[in-house]
Amino acid sequence: MKSYTKPITFFLAIVAPLLIVTLVLRKPEPDHELLNTLRAKYAVKRKPGVDHSKFEILQKNFTNPHEITAACLSCHTERGEELMNSAHFTWEREAFIPGRGVTYLGKKNLVNNFCTGVQSNEGSCMKCHAGYGWNDKSFDFSNPYNIDCVVCHDNTGTYEKASGAAGYPKMGPEGPDFKAIVASVGQPKSAGCGTCHFGGGGGNNVKHGDLELGLLTGGRDVDVHMAVDGLNMNCVDCHTAENHKIKGRYYAVSSSNTQRLNCEDCHTETPHQQNILNEHSIKVACQTCHIPVYAKVNATKMYWDWATATRKKDGKEYEVLDEDGNIVYTSIKGDFVWDKMVKPEYLWFNGTADHHLLTDKVDTSQNILKINTLFGEYRDRDSKIIPVKVHRGRQPYDAENLTIIQAKLWDKDKGKGALWLDLDWERSIEEGMAYIPLPYSGKHSFIKTEMFMPVNHMVSPAAEAVTCKECHTRENGRLAGLTDFYMPGRDRNRTLDLAGQLLLILSFLGIVVHSAIRALSSRKHNTIQSH
Secondary structure, eight states, X not given: OHHHHHHHHHIIIIIHHHHHHHHHHOOOOOOOHHHHHHHHHHHSOOOOSOOGGGOGGGSSOOSSHHHHHXXXXXXXXXXXXXXXXXXXXXXXXXEEETTTEEEEESTTTOBOSSSOBSTTOHHHHGGGSSBSOOOSTTOOTTOGGGBOSHHHHOOSSOOXXXXXXXXXXOOGGGSOOHHHHHHTOOSOOHHHHHHHHTSTTTSTTSSOSSOSTHHXXXXXXXXXXXXXXXXXXXXXXXXXXXXXXXXXXXXXXXXSSSSOOOTHHHHOSOOSSSHHHHHHTTTBOHHHHHOSOBOOSSOEEEEEEGGGTTOOBTTBOOEEEOTTSOEEEETTTEEEEEESSBOOEEEEEOSOEEEOOTTSBOOTTSSSEESEEEOOOTTOTTOEEEEEEEEEEEEEEETTTOBBOOOOOOOSSTTSOOHHXXXXXXXXXXXXXXXXXXXXXXXXXXXXXXXXEEOOOOOOOGGGSOOHHHXXXXXXXXXXXXXXXXXXXXXXXXXXXXXXXXXXXHHHHHHHHHHHXXXXXXXXXXXXXXX
């Protein structure tokens, strides 16, 4: 026993403390030098190119917004045509979808499971359109003076479209100061983009979960790119544009793998010092690891049940708020479920998508109807694992024709079938379907739906990225729902398990044999010394 005392004492007294100190004091992996280059690039803010207050044509007292557009186009002569051919104005894109062929789809004609859709509700929805006057089917998309230039280019932060005004701002004394606004126009700011993109679905962070007002004031813990205590980047630093076609896709309405914005555009496909992490990027999108949670500042809507809408208390519509002030029930929209600091769900995605159209048949044998489908699988070389927000709900469908329903939700006046005013589902459906026009059997029910939205914002600092064991684990891992591939640490493979067991057994036997030889050798040595 004495022969083992000295080595054990040496290990405990010298080696173990050194190991502990080394582990505790070791320096973290240094940043990739490319990161420092990018930080330096975006630390320099662009200076305004032109002082528009000097132009005589902009110094008049504008009486309506169309006059502003005319003044803009008198100098920017080609920009009107560009914008009229952009998705921000047309609300549709040409795309090829397998099984459908060439399609022209977008916000103007697709359904969703938030406010369900635009058609028959243009007067309200067009508060987020880059134009004026889209109130119904008669809107003239070929008239460049219907473009709203200042909704994107206002730098005063005072321009705002009116609710229920088909894209027009408030007019008259209560309206914006057009003269001050046109004098300060410039590159779009994040707050301007957020006017529409933060408020989609009817309120701040309702729809996306990763796009909200908190990005404008949050620190690096909210988003490392837009952090006010960091680079303080603007949306257009990443979402660059050429001829008014802006990079980036929202796959609740987009279908094709074009004009996408990817992290690799700046960070390259090898952003890490460790090759094992870079190898992950072959099949794992950057966002999967670097956005561990979304809805970091304000809650986002996760469930919307239209089936409970139209209820009244004491003959009147009502609403219920949770402790954070979020509406959890309202007579005009139904029940909601909100959540905050949400872990994403995960899907394979190759950049293409399909959508359930108003003319598609509903398969009632399926428990859930997918409003959109993100294509991808492990065997597809273009597919990567991405994080998604899945918005679930119940919405109306035609129980006999088996088609999804577009209801009329909004109108300026009561008595015209708008659900939000009349609280009458049957009349609302009749008016909405007649407007499109599509047949309605007169019988409706409600079906469970899901809508999939890739999560791309609210990137966390590197130290807060998803850890290895959050995925490579047998129980409740983040990627437990993706079962079409083998993942070490999560999945079992009989051949690999057997090989591993044999290696362990052989290693153990090797240790035993080696120890036995050392013990015998030591005993023999001690015996010789004793003689």
